[in-house]
Each structure stands twice: as C-alpha cells, then as structure tokens.
Amino acid sequence: MRPALLTRLSSPVAASRVRLLAKSSGIRYASSTLPTSPSTRYLEPTHNFSPSSQSPETATALSLGEQYILPVYARPPFVLSHGRGSWVWDTDGRKYLDFSAGIAVNALGHADPGVLEVAATLFLREAGTMRTQASTLLHTSNVYHNTRAPQLAELLVTLTQQEGGLGYAPGSTSPSAKVFFANSGTEANEGALKIARKVGKDRWAASTGGKADDPSCPKIRIACFKNSFHGRSMGALSVTSTEKYQAPFRPLLPGVDVGTLNDYAGINGLVGGDTCVVIVEPVQGEGGIHDAEEGWLRALRKRCDEVGAVLIFDEIQCGLYRTGSLWAHSKLPVDCHPDMVTMAKPLANGYPIGAVLLRNNIASVMTAGTHGTTFGGSPMACAVGHHVLSRLSSRSFVGHIEEISGYLGERLALLPKWFPGILEPTVRGRGLIRGLGFKDGSQAGEVVRMARERGVFVLTAGKDAVRLVPSLIIEKEEVDFAVDVLEGCLSSVPSAA
Template sequence: MLKRYLSSTSAKSLASALDEKVYQVTTYARPDDLCITRGQNAKLYDDINGREYIDFTAGIAVTALGHSNPEVADIMHKQALKLVHSSNLYYNKECLDLSSKLVEKTKKFGGQFDASKVFLCNSGTEANEAALKFAKKHGITINPKKQGIIAFQNSFHGRTMGALSVTSNPKYRTPFGDLIPHVTFLNLNDELTKFNDYISSNRDKLAGLIVEPVQGEGGIFPVPADKLIGLKKICSENEVAVIYDEIQCGLGRTGKLWAHAALPKEAHPDIFTSAKALGNGFPIAATIVNDKINNALQVGDHGTTYGGNPLGSAVSKYVVDVIADEKFLSQVEAKGEIFKTRLRELQKRFPEQIKDVRGRGLIIGAEFAEPPTEVIKRARELGLLVITAGKSTARFVPALTIEDSVIEEGLEIFAKAVEAVYK
C-alpha cells in the first residue's frame, strides 16, 4: 500500500508538498519535516517522508476510537448518501436520536443527574460560547445585573471572544485587547471559605462559574472532588450556574463517561460541554443543560447553521454507544495505569527532571522541571508523537483504543528520548 501511494505521489516531493505551507496563516508552529498523510488507530504515517509514528496525541484527545476507524468511515459514507445537512429550520432524525442518547447515557453512567436538553454545535469553543450565553441569560432573568462569570487561573476554554474571555493565559488574551467584561479569575488552590466570601458578597452580579474537572491545556491538573463539591454548593446557594468544561477530559477520557460522573449528584453541573472525542474527528460539539437553565431560554436566543447536522450526529451516536460501556471504560483505566506506572518508573530514574506524574484514565501529564521541548523533538525523531500542556508538562492523550503493546512501545521511545536529552 505504501509503495502504491508513493508511486502515485512520486511527482510531488516532500519539498514541493511543504512549499504549500506559504498559503497557511501563521497561527501554528509546526515541524517542517512532517506532513501526515494517513492514520490507523494509534499510529500516523508521513508517506511523503516515509515515516511511521506512534501517536500519543489522538489529534489532541479527539480521535478517541482511533484514526481511520472503519465503522466511523462506513457511517459517514452511508449517511452522506442519505442526508448531510438540512438546517435547524427543521428536525432531523439523527440529531433527535443523538440528543436523547446523550441525556439517557449521561444519567445511566452517573453524569449530570438532571440532564434535560442538548444544544448541538460544531466545536469546543462554540459549545462553551453557548454555555456562557445560557448562564448569563439565566442570571439576567433573575436580576439584570447578574451577568458576571467566574473562571480560574490555569484554565483554557477556547479561542473565540467569549471562550477566550474565560481563558486565563495572558499569552492568548492580551493580543486581542478588551474582551467580554465581568469575568473574574480565581485560584483553584484557594480554600473554599475564600470562594464563599467572594461569591456570596457578589451574588447579585454573578451569573455563572466555569471550570474544567481536569484542567487540560493548563497542565493536566485534576480538580479535587471536595473542591468541586464545595464550589457547587456555594454556587447553588447564590443562584450561580455551574458549567463543567468536559471538552478534553470528557467522554471516556478519565475512565468514566464524564469526568464529573465520579462526583456525587450534589456536585453535578447545571451545564456541561463536550466536543473533541464526540465526533472522533468530525466537527461536532454539545452543550447539555438542566431544566433550570433551559427554562431561561427562548426561541431565537441562540443558534448555529451546521450544529446537529445529520452526518455529525450519525457519527456521534456510534461514538457515544461505543464509549458508554462499562467494559470499554474499565479498559481505559487499565491502559492509564500502564502509562502512570511506566512514567513513574522513569521519574525515579530522572527525579531532577521529572517532577510529577498525574492524571486520570488516559489524560496524563508528566511535569518536567523545564519545558520538555527537546524531549518532544527527540521523541518525534525516534517515531513517537507527544504534545505538551501548561508550562512544562508532557501530555499523553492517545486513542482510547490504543493497544497495550503500542503503549509499551511508545513509552520505551519516550524513555529513550528522555535519556538522550538528560544523559
């Protein structure tokens, strides 16, 4: 297959293919010697350059069921022959089926106990934009001044103006000047008494609070259960809607259907968001709300052209069915233990360089004393793709279907990369 592909593209050398990068806007820093042409489960291929890579990134926690999943491909093919798009002017069966499935599976697998309605859209940042609008609308119906949003330091919620407004990193925020007003960033490490003092004293100005149960881009930091339980209690007492951003940590990534499914129902959110894995690479996202939030919404309060299109919904139904399975979720936890065990062994060998290994399921971070830029580069040269998170964390978010043997092989490469850099 590789030879056939190479012969069909032999007229186009690596250099000429990458010459086309001049037509891309300069928003990404990419290696100049890598151009992905195809994938298979937890492996990616650069056929132009004749390279094979073990993939510990899954498109940044997106292809949870693996690259080129044959069932996903078959569903896309069959649905594309039936109906791709019809607009939200009308119902479509795939959208309705997916919405009911998300609510029912969420409740069955210990997620938001009062999940009620679903808004389908196209990306994580769009799902968070909807969540923020829903929370603000709910607050305004209580008190027109109740518009403020609490977010947290080290957070990441997206790149559009609303989602960016609740993303704490100045690197992403400051180039764009004034953003959405009335956003306050608190420190998740503070005591609950401090949160209670702030929220209760500003209850007439606060509409919502948004938090990732496991902070992803910030460096893979699981938020302690007692902190989330306490925050929800404080917010409920002060009529502040709670939003859980589960775009990266949700849909099986932690070994639970949703990260918040590990919490008692009194800590469940009023709104939570999902994207990334929801379409296994096809753009689709969801904002799930309870009746309290939904009752604040009116026809025309929000919308999207492509959201809930039949093609994306058909793919997502399959993804949810596969992941919402106890056997599947338990193997995610088992695979995560392989990562943590091997990384902690490596940490013992390099205690001055690797400061911490943390995470749940298959969202794991190895924090280095310095940015692991050279380690990541060396790993890529050896045939492993790994990405970073936060200031100095190597992030491991492979396909949830990755084979144990591929995990072991990839971690062996990672160990060699660490050895090469810190020998």
Template sequence: MIASVLPTYNRAPLAFVKGAGSWLEAADGRRFLDMGAGIAVNALGHSNPDLVATLTEQAGKLWHVSNLYQIPEQEALADKLVAESFADTVFFTNSGTEAAELAIKMARKYWYEKGQPERIEIITFEGAFHGRSTGAIAAAGSEKMVKGFGPLMPGFTHLKWGDHDALRAALTDKTAAVMIEPIQGEGGIRVVPDQCLKGLRDLCDETGALLIFDEVQCGVGRTGKLFAHEWAGVTPDIMMVAKGIGGGFPLGAVLATEEAASGMVAGSHGSTYGGNPLGCAVGGKVLDIVADPAFLDQVNARAGFMRQKLEALVAAHPATFEAVRGQGLMLGLKCTCAPADVVNAAYAQNLLTVPAADNVLRLLPALNISEADLAEAVARLDAAATQLEQG
C-alpha cells in the first residue's frame, strides 16, 4: 500500500523536531551535527535569530499579494542583488528548478526576438543537475534523470565534462546558450577551473551565445565569495540562484543583464508565489549578512581550517577516502566505497552528510559554523571511517 507521502525518496529513519545553529535534535532526543545544511540551504544555520526576527516581523504585516502589484520587499532584494552582482534585473522564483526553467526560456526568447528563432540549442555538460522539471532533466540528460519520462524537451546538446574540443565544435549558429555549474554539486563537487570559465566566456563572446551559470548550490557565499564565478573574474549573462538565498525559506531567482533579459516582456513569464513579501524579506536579511566582506572572510578562514582537517582525515584513512574536492564550504570527500555507506556510518556517529555522484560525500555546512563544530564533524567522520574499516 502506497504511503501518503509519495515515495520518491529513500528517506533515512530520522525525524527532526528542532534545530539551532549547526545542530539538530531528533524526535527521540538525539542531537546531530548537521554538515549538510538541508543540501546547502540553511546558509546561516537552523533557527538563525536574525532570520527568525525578520520572518516574524514580516509575517505580522503581510504574507502574499501576488505579482499583480508592486512588492516593496521584492524590489528591495532585487536592488541588493543588482548592486552586488553583474545583473541589471532579477526575477524571483520559489526554487532552483523554477529558476532553471526561466533561464532556458530567457535564452531562447532572446534569440527569437533578435530574429534568429533557429538559435534554440543549449549546451550542457555530463554530471550536471539543474532540477527535476521536464525541462531541467532534459538539460541534464543523464539516464538516471530522464528514463521513463520521455518525450523530452528537445534543443539540448550534452557534452562530456572538461572536453574543450567538443565544446568548441558544438558552438554553432544554432547555439542559444551554454549552461554550466561553476561547481557541480550533485555531480560530485567537481570544480570548473578558473581558466576554463574564462575560456568559456571568450567562446561565448566569439559566437554570441549567452552564458548561463547555475549557482543554485555554489552561490550565495558558499565558496567564500558571494558568487562562485567571481573567483574566475568572469560574469555570465544569466544566472540561477536558490538554496542559500532564502536561508531555509523557499526562494530562488534568475539574475540577468539587460541585454540577455530583453526578450522577457509583460506576459512572457510569471509566478503566483515567486517574490512574495515573506521570502524576499528573509532573502534580504540573508544577503545583508552574507554579502558583508567580513562575513566572507570568515567563510574563507573556516574553509581553510576544514580543508586542512579533511586532508589529514584522508591521509589517516586511505582505505575509505581518496581525496578532498571543492572550494570554500562546498567540499567533497572522494570515497573508495559507495558514499551511502559513509553516510550511514556517519548517522551512527550522529553526523549528517550528503551523498553525490562519482563516489563523493558532500560536506555543505552552515556558512557561519564554528571551528569547534568543524573539528567535531571531522572527528565523527574519523570514527565513521574506522567503523567501516573494521567491518
């Protein structure tokens, strides 16, 4: 008999009732150290007092009016994002998947309005994850994502990750855009080298193709800069963000230049809930905190501390771990076994982690996690690895 909650997840037998900072309390009273942060969502930890106060204040005033009217909180957050990024304009969504859908539409509509409707092809890369809508799975193209869900949306060219020759050959007069994650999350914490992002920007400039960055997981301070692409010194034409921008409240956005967004006019896109006063009030507070250079300096300091600890962990457990991957506080441990085995062993140590492809264990803690909690997390990973190695 099917469960009342559609069984599309293999859920761990854990139910949490409250949280504070980087710690969660289960229904049975056990305390867990959270190194997943709701898959990079709780950027400022659980029950952050600043976010609680902001949400509570806004909830007492106004929740929802729809985008039929001006929304001051939405305009304020858009102004902040424009001021802190390459973008000239922002559309708010409720999720990264919705942001991906708009990014795809925006790129194709741009060329349609330019009188080149044949430019519909969007180049994406093996290992990508852009969401689970029909458009987003067509963009990713992996068998795991698309099997059984055909017919798929056409107009995507899938390339091997890191194949520069194939990329150059694939860029034609039919190419609308190239869409890429500066760091693949679900794909196994694979970082696109700075020189490759620069080369990609140059290729798009040469051919006119739009460049779309998916920073749903790697953006909003996760790498030690507000947006991951800043490390390479390049900018996209369109960018998707979500996860951390709401600090736990469902919120996403598409950021774009005026030129890239020029095809999106009144009636070309919409959202009933997107950009509501509640979400945008919280998002505004998140951005106030995370965009502060002093906060980002702290993220980088914590990231350096954590990476040093993880490198020592890998050296101590070569039978379980092969290498450390990632940037900032978006780190991965390449495992010699299935990462699910390490996840389960970590549960026994009251530690929460996240599996990914390519035998990688993801570590995505709150950006304001303490060094003491990071050290404790690595100590528990050490105990989990010892447990695995002893059988």
C-alpha cells in the first residue's frame, strides 16, 4: 500500500511545498479575474543577451562549449546556473520563468526539497555503506535485486489500477501488470518496440505452426503516425515520422508504415495482417500538441485486436498527470486502451529514468535474457521516482493541476480572440500540455525567442505552434506572468498591427 504523502516528507522544508499545494488546490480561479485586453507590460525585451553584457564566467563557458561540445543544439547565448520551483537563473543573474519545465520533465519544479532529500538520504546511506564495507550500492546492475525498483513498479501498477489505463477500469483489482525500467524515453520506446516484435513473431508462429525465429515471418511491420516523436535512436527515430529528424540518417528501420492521426478511413489500410505493432501518442507533443480523438483510438484498438497487433501509447510527454490524470488515456473507456505505455520525462523530476508498463499477456513472452539494461532501474532513480509519483498522485496535487490548468486554459482562450490574424481559433491540448497554433508557422519560433528576451521559457512544437508545458506546481501568478509576456510578444510581431 502506498504510504501517506506527508509521512514520506519528513523534513519541514519538503512538507512546506505540499502544504502550499494543498492550500492552492482550494483556490477557485474565477473568470472574473481574467483581463479584458492584452497586457502591454512586455512589449519590449527585459533581458539583454549581447556579448558586451556577458560576465567572464559566462563568456568562458560559452567558449568552452563551442570548442569541445558536439554542436547538435542551437542554444541561446546564456548559461543557466540554478533554479528553484518554476524559476531558473543564469550566471549573469537574470531570472526566467521556466514554462517549459525542462521539456515537460520538472513536474515538481527545480531543486524541489523533497526530491533533494530523498536523493541525498539514499546517497549518504550508501556512502556510509561504502565507508564501512568498502563497497557501494549506488549501482549494482540488474544481475542482482534492489529494494527500490519493485516499490516503484508496484506504485505504477496500483495507481493505474486505481485511476484507469492499460485496460484497467478505475478501481480495478485485475491481475497485476509488469514494468521494465530503462534510462530515458527513447530507451523505453526501443524496449516496447522490441517486445512488440517478439509478440508478433510468437503470435504468427502459434497461428501457422511455424517457428518464431523463422526469418520469413511476415508479421514484423510497424505502424506510426505523422508528426510523431518517439526518440532519436535508430529504432525510435524510424517511427518518428518527421522529415527534419529522419532525413540526415536514412536508411532507417525497414517495414514502417505511416498514417495520419484521427484518420478513421485510413486505419484498415495502415494496420494489416503483417503489422506487429502500432505506436501512437495520445497527445502529440513535439509534433504540435495534437489530441487523438476517443473514437479514433477505439477504432485503432479494435483494428489491432482484429489483426493481432500490439498497441503502444507513448505517454512520455503527456503522461504522469500532465493532462490532469495519471495517463492521458486514464479517463477513456477500456476499449480505447493500449497494451503498453511508455513513460520517462517527469517520473523522477529530472533524474534519468524511463519505463514500459505492459499487460501480462504481453509480458509473458519475455524471459531472462530477451532484453536488458546496465543502468535502468537503479536504486537512486527508482527511489526518486517513487517519491515523485507519490507526490504527483496525491489528491491535493491532482486538485491543484485541475484548478491551475483550468485557469491557464481560460487565459489562453483569450489570445486567439485578441490576435485572430496570428493565431488559430482554437488552443490545442489539455491540462498542462497546451499549444498555440500560428497561421504563419515562421512566427512560432520568433515568439519563443521574444518570450525568452522577456524572461519566460516556452518551446516550439511541430512546424507552427508554441508549446506550453510548465511544471505541475505552477501557480496563478506565474501563469499570469507567462501569458502577459506572450501577449506582449504577440502584440509585437509584425502582423499584429
């Protein structure tokens, strides 16, 4: 049984955050508090990034990075030094509201006291063991058991049974599912695809009397969708059907078929008898914040059952309470649910971890030696993950997410009305994963840059959207600041006039 939240947060500083969240969850952000016109406070930049404004420390860090780090990131010319809550500071003392949460990672914000306490306590305990026994349990590998991984796995499964998902209706007591731990979302997706390929081969062998390792087995095809993002390793990249990511690295994994999200008519042609797996994001994140419709997910599930294909939901960005429920699909009927769910980003609030949650009938094909990882499921990662998930799943925290996401939605809904020449009429997404669609896609990146110059981090998504994925601890005043800045940016782009 999951321990009570406050008993897991013994330090006063950690518990104070929970009390703040519990208090905030009772606030009703009424529509009467909404502005009646766009803010004009942030028409001009407040942060100067010119080379002349850089301290020697910043200049040295930028120079070393340029000289020695592989240049695969287009980074702005400042260096982050520390953070607290939803805010970060750079080495020159400038302050920013991180409305991107480290790309939807820092669910509890930066430098959360409770997370730091768990990590420090475990580290000091194992360091003490090292001093007295000349050994360490910071890493044991998966050759041996540790106590932390089973606890986090149990919590993931029991929460899914309680709240719904993976074929469980809320409050289910059905047999337990299984978990595989990895180190990242990409690794979680790679593992899920491997497992699904094995399921497909086994099902083909069972139906034909053949052997699963027969190289002529046709049930190997993979279906994915346009505007998807599943990772950058070769397998995950092969199902990330976005030209700018794939083009430099072709040829990729063969046997991949690409469909269109919410295209009902295309499902049967996409998913056929040779399809072993379908992978989809219930809310596409990187690809533009597009929601998969309930009816379409039901039709996709039905088609997978007809042809014996495994259905994977990639909830790496949209899962773990970002939409207001444990999974983006938790509140959907079970006939819309997947066979596997992949997760990563917020699970340990920035400490590297990924995981696959899978139904027992899928898990049964995996035996010792069929998959593995050196670092996945480490004691530290799983201890932090258990703490984070215990916090996120508390009723007060979920209540806070519901309240603050409702308020954010109300503020954002005003923007298309005030800037109809710039924005699409409907704000994309739900909960705390939102997207502003631009009629001129080139303006999305410009608004991201302008917001940064005014002290707010947001992201692009797809070809034409600004993505808002703040920490789940975000408060009303921080929403107001972020949206006020966006209003100033939108008022300042050329077509605003």
